[in-house]
Amino acid sequence: DISMNHIYFFFVFFLNFLYSLFFLIKKIIITYFVVWNVRKGLIHSDNIDLETVLKECSGALDLFLNNRFMDALALLKPRRNQSMYHAMGYSSILVMQAGMTFEPKDMDAAMSSLGESLQTCQKFRKKVGIIESLSNFFYRQQAERLTEEEMHAELCYAEVLLQKAALTFLDESIIGFIKGGMRIRNSYQIYNTLTHFRGGVSMGIGSFNLMLSLLPSRVLRLMEFLGFSGDREMGLSELRSGAASNSLRSILSTLTLLMFHLYISVILGIGDGDLKEAEALLAPYKNKFPNGALILFYTARIAVLKGNFTFAQEKYLACIASQEEWRQIHHLCYWELMWAYSFEQNWREAYHYANLLSKESKWSQAVYVFQKAAILSMLPEEEVTELGENVVQLFRQVEGLRLKIAGKSIPTEKFAAKKAQRYVSSVPGKLVVPALEMMYVWNGFTVVGKRPELTENILSTLEKTEDQLRNETHPSEYHQDDECLVQLLKGLCLRELGRLVQAEICFNRVISSENNIRHDTYLVPFTMYELGLLHKQKGDITKAISVIEDAKMNYKDYSMESRLHFRIHAALNTMGSFAAKLPPSRTPA
Ligand SMILES: *[C@@H]1O[C@H](CO)[C@@H](O)[C@H](O)[C@H]1NC(C)=O
Numbered sequence: 111d112i113s114m115n116h117i118y119f120f121f122v123f124f125l126n127f128l129y130s131l132f133f134l135i136k137k138i139i140i141t142y143f144v145v146w147n148v149r150k151g152l153i154h155s156d157n158i159d160l161e162t163v164l165k166e167c168s169g170a171l172d173l174f175l176n177n178r179f180m181d182a183l184a185l186l187k188p189r190r191n192q193s194m195y196h197a198m199g200y201s202s203i204l205v206m207q208a209g210m211t212f213e214p215k216d217m218d219a220a221m222s223s224l225g226e227s228l229q230t231c232q233k234f235r236k237k238v239g240i241i242e243s244l245s246n247f248f249y250r251q252q253a254e255r256l257t258e259e260e261m262h263a264e265l266c267y268a269e270v271l272l273q274k275a276a277l278t279f280l281d282e283s284i285i286g287f288i289k290g291g292m293r294i295r296n297s298y299q300i301y302n303t304l305t306h307f308r309g310g311v312s313m314g315i316g317s318f319n320l321m322l323s324l325l326p327s328r329v330l331r332l333m334e335f336l337g338f339s340g341d342r343e344m345g346l347s348e349l350r351s352g353a354a355s356n357s358l359r360s361i362l363s364t365l366t367l368l369m370f371h372l373y374i375s376v377i378l379g380i381g382d383g384d385l386k387e388a389e390a391l392l393a394p395y396k397n398k399f400p401n402g403a404l405i406l407f408y409t410a411r412i413a414v415l416k417g418n419f420t421f422a423q424e425k426y427l428a429c430i431a432s433q434e435e436w437r438q439i440h441h442l443c444y445w446e447l448m449w450a451y452s453f454e455q456n457w458r459e460a461y462h463y464a465n466l467l468s469k470e471s472k473w474s475q476a477v478y479v480f481q482k483a484a485i486l487s488m489l490p491e492e493e494v495t496e497l498g499e500n501v502v503q504l505f506r507q508v509e510g511l512r513l514k515i516a517g518k519s520i521p522t523e524k525f526a527a528k529k530a531q532r533y534v535s536s537v538p539g540k541l542v543v544p545a546l547e548m549m550y551v552w553n554g555f556t557v558v559g560k561r562p563e564l565t566e567n568i569l570s571t572l573e574k575t576e577d578q579l580r581n582e583t584h585p586s587e588y589h590q591d592d593e594c595l596v597q598l599l600k601g602l603c604l605r606e607l608g609r610l611v612q613a614e615i616c617f618n619r620v621i622s623s624e625n626n627i628r629h630d631t632y633l634v635p636f637t638m639y640e641l642g643l644l645h646k647q648k649g650d651i652t653k654a655i656s657v658i659e660d661a662k663m664n665y666k667d668y669s670m671e672s673r674l675h676f677r678i679h680a681a682l683n684t685m686g687s688f689a690a691k692l693p694p695s696r697t698p699a
Pocket residue numbers: 187188189190191226
């Protein structure tokens with residue numbers, strides 16, 4: 111169960127959009143690479159009209175990075191049955207679109223175009239007889255026996271399969287999930303047979319290892335069963351060498367590294383992404399494509415993680431203004447803007463973007479509506495009425511808006527629906543500081559912690575809530591849970607402010623109230639994890655490891671369990687309780 115959740119979470123919320131984006135760019139880069147090889151006489155082929163491929167593909171890449179997505183598509187379309195690189199580029203754009211819109215018709219179009227691309231690639235792959243394919247089944251296929259072009263065909267084939275797998279995960283059935291897993295496995299094996307063929311491959315191997323290294327051991331075991339293993343350092347260094355190789359082929363590796371430092375390590379880790387490296391990686395593209403939507407988006411994200419929210423807001427707005435073709439990129443910006451204003455407790459602006467999301471984006475209506483209601487809960491009641499909104503009604507909608515993917519719910523949606531449940535009763539119970547709770551769910555306290563004065567403001571909001579709870583004359587059934595939530599969040603603020611003794615008191619209050627918590631059972635294991643990080647900050651690694659191991663081993667069946675296991679895995683990695691090959695810990699400044 112937990113492993114499934116990991117994978118959905120991965121695919122649906124973060125990887126899906128950016129992942130497919132990377133693939134398109136990667137494909138185009140490979141095209142360059144091939145054309146370069148062809149020009150140097152390394153590949154001989156009657157099927158590729160060199161000059162046209164060169165011109166069209168460099169044209170498509172430029173169009174893409176300059177936000178003219180539909181023009182890039184139109185350029186690739188006519189030759190997609192003859193050239194595997196055109197085919198891949200074309201289907202990648204459709205996959206990307208499907209991943210962003212979630213529309214069944216876009217999904218169908220992407221799926222059938224992937225099928226056609228597979229056929230196109232198949233034309234260029236080495237034909238093997240039955241005897242040979244049997245021996246390949248038992249012994250690994252010898253990449254040395256392939257011509258350069260056949261290797262490219264293998265690579266393209268692997269990538270199309272991988273995209274197909276990613277898309278299959280969004281399908282509605284458990285069979286789809288298994289098929290997806292098998293496709294990933296096949297494509298990984300192809301990558302493995304091509305290891306000496308650098309360039310295109312180092313990216314594939316690098317990102318596989320990086321992704322897998324994030325997975326907690328329980329999930330990893332499942333993946334190992336499917337034939338994977340993950341080595342984070344190897345993954346990072348493959349990607350770094352890919353990024354450093356030369357300016358054209360490096361784009362994809364660069365984007366993957368950026369996503370790792372700027373998203374994955376924040377949400378599924380302890381927020382120790384390397385911002386310096388991220389900035390250095392982005393710098394050349396900033397000069398070349400100053401108005402590229404993707405570049406602006408990442409520039410803004412770096413600013414967010416540095417705590418420079420004003421600058422980030424400017425850049426997100428510039429990103430929105432840079433193009434109209436793909437509204438879905440606007441939605442990503444709205445999501446980020448909503449958080450950037452939430453960190454400042456500018457709830458009116460945060461509401462503005464949450465509202466836009468709930469009206470325009472189909473990704474996760476349940477989360478968007480919950481988020482909007484949560485933000486409204488932070489405003490005085492008069493202001494909510496003035497905005498024409500009704501918090502109770504909004505919370506009541508959440509349950510009905512939930513998505514099922516492959517028959518499973520998305521953890522964040524499940525969490526939101528569970529929290530919203532107290533509004534279902536005819537005498538609704540109120541959530542305390544729900545927007546700050548969601549901020550914690552997305553690990554936002556490590557971000558806002560970069561700005562002590564904003565952290566102080568959040569702390570004072572929490573202290574007011576604490577007072578209100580203490581003054582309650584008729585405590586509800588949620589009273590103890592709410593008090594514990596406030597203590598956890600207070601502890602986080604205090605820890606970020608370096609007031610470690612007070613933070614420890616808050617955390618211990620939550621842990622000692624374990625038996626009184628009735629609904630939010632997630633609070634205790636999450637608090638133990640945070641207490642562990644506090645011990646680490648004090649330099650007491652032994653204690654840190656023991657508290658975190660306790661949270662890992664002795665609790666289960668609570669909300670957001672997978673997310674905590676990811677974070678625990680990352681935290682323990684930095685404390686050397688795992689393999690020695692992992693990098694030394696980087697304590698956030
Ligand atoms: C490519 O092949 C598909 C089916 O295999 C066909 O429907 C489509 O018209 C072809 N496109 C071109 C440009 O030849």
